[in-house]
Amino acid sequence: MKYTFYITQDGSVERESDTLVFIGKDFKKHLPVLNVEDIIISGKVSLSSWALDYLSKIGIIVHILRPNGTYMSSIVPISKNEIGMNTVKQAMAYSSRDRLDIAAEMVEGIRHNIIRNLRYYNEDGAISGIIERIRSYAIKKDNINSILGVEGNIWSDYYSSFPKIFKGYPSFKRQFHPPPDSLNAMISFGNAMLYSSVLTKIIASGLNPSISFLHEPSDRSFSLALDIADVFKPVIVERLVAYLVNNRIMKDGDFEERDGGVYLNDTGRNKFVSAYRDRMESSLKVGNGYATYETIIGEECYKLLHHVSEGKRYRSFRMWD
């Protein structure tokens, strides 16, 4: 099983003959290249073209986040490019009835996983009403606007429960560019990390990251990564943030204010990424066995691929309960 190498500190990635090293301010760390699937960089890092050449040869994908914690871009080895024929099949599925089936199935996954989260934090029954409302929305499966409308309502209800989930945040409004408070900052950063992780699995499966089913594929984003990340966000990002907040692991000193917004600083980013890695590599119950989130996200991509290429119906990930 290959894993993700996370770089949160400033430094440079250099090639030393047939291996790679990360050189930080006062340390040097070898990258176990044969066991690494991708690298997610959230620090200020230099990459030499000789290092990129080696990364490319052994097929490691590099994702780079911006200083403000949003996704910037990816360096994808040519050997990991999308497979044109899969793209053709995916485009066919998008243009047919399959699009509605897949989009509706994704919304059902989002609904299930959000409810799963809400029940976890509903010890005193304070969010039972929200759970009931989220459960009640009926999807008309032959109409993309109905599917998108239900999805919008579900997220909106979910956000309205956040003051009950995250201790110390008596009110909450989801806001980006810039995040106005530390909770929004953590959710944005977590989403960028998850987006990167999902993108790696999409690329590894040979799917085209720009042809999506729930989000419109009309702009220039990797909208399939947005589709799949949404199914997992509640159980990965929000659960992780709630853990960090409610156990007082994140402190005021882990954030900084700049450019009118609130951002994780170096120590905050370090703590967050360390907890994110633990969550991604932890095992959870699926069917009769256990698997890590990393594996499950990879399987989600293959389920989509099998739907578009073999007509095997996609069923979205539902957190076990």
Added chain:
Amino acid sequence: MKYTFYITQDGSVERESDTLVFIGKDFKKHLPVLNVEDIIISGKVSLSSWALDYLSKIGIIVHILRPNGTYMSSIVPISKNEIGMNTVKQAMAYSSRDRLDIAAEMVEGIRHNIIRNLRYYNEDGAISGIIERIRSYAIKKDNINSILGVEGNIWSDYYSSFPKIFKGYPSFKRQFHPPPDSLNAMISFGNAMLYSSVLTKIIASGLNPSISFLHEPSDRSFSLALDIADVFKPVIVERLVAYLVNNRIMKDGDFEERDGGVYLNDTGRNKFVSAYRDRMESSLKVGNGYATYETIIGEECYKLLHHVSEGKRYRSFRMWD
């Protein structure tokens, strides 16, 4: 008109507040960022993530070639991603009769431009026979194998004429990995440069670089860049190499032998890229006016886009004669 910034020397690309500089061994050069569309790197160069952040923000694409002169990978700003809906239309065209029409039209462009080249070097009539043979192949437009067969024959005949075109090469066989002689080395390097230039124009147009019409889109390469580059190779790469060879601009000292092959060394790469840039930026007659190869390649992409999205028949580039 934006242009390409070429880096052939070793050094690093750094950000200095709101501008970028290339720092070489003993000099520093500002990148005129607002006038640059893409950067093609063939030296050994470090890129800081802060520089990449800035490149990404202003939408500059970076292509990196390997030490052996082949294409390695590209760093594409998220704002330049393919547009999913175009990909869907392109996939539809690939899956329909349009694929055959476009592929056949590309082969006619290749045939025309190769003959144009051969006539240029046929002062003594020594390659009239080859020209006639290339002209004679008939394409069955309803059969992809016929189209590909004719294309293969045309290239093969074309290569057989190389000893008459390139002075000092009494025999020639096209070989890659590694290139066995300086002529193959220059053609391979020129093809990698052209592939990068074409990729930029494909990306700028919003087309998907992996869905091709002449090449099969079944592997993980940017096969549409291969399709389009083939139409231009004769009049850009071979003409450039013939100019460098026949005017004795390239010397033995511009190459080095290593790993069982022949490659351009630092000075050779410098000379080659400088001549390549001149060729790409030079104007040629098209219709009633003049345009640079850079512009013409961009237009070729838009012609394809208009075919797949508006049904406006694609007609491949034919060198004026």
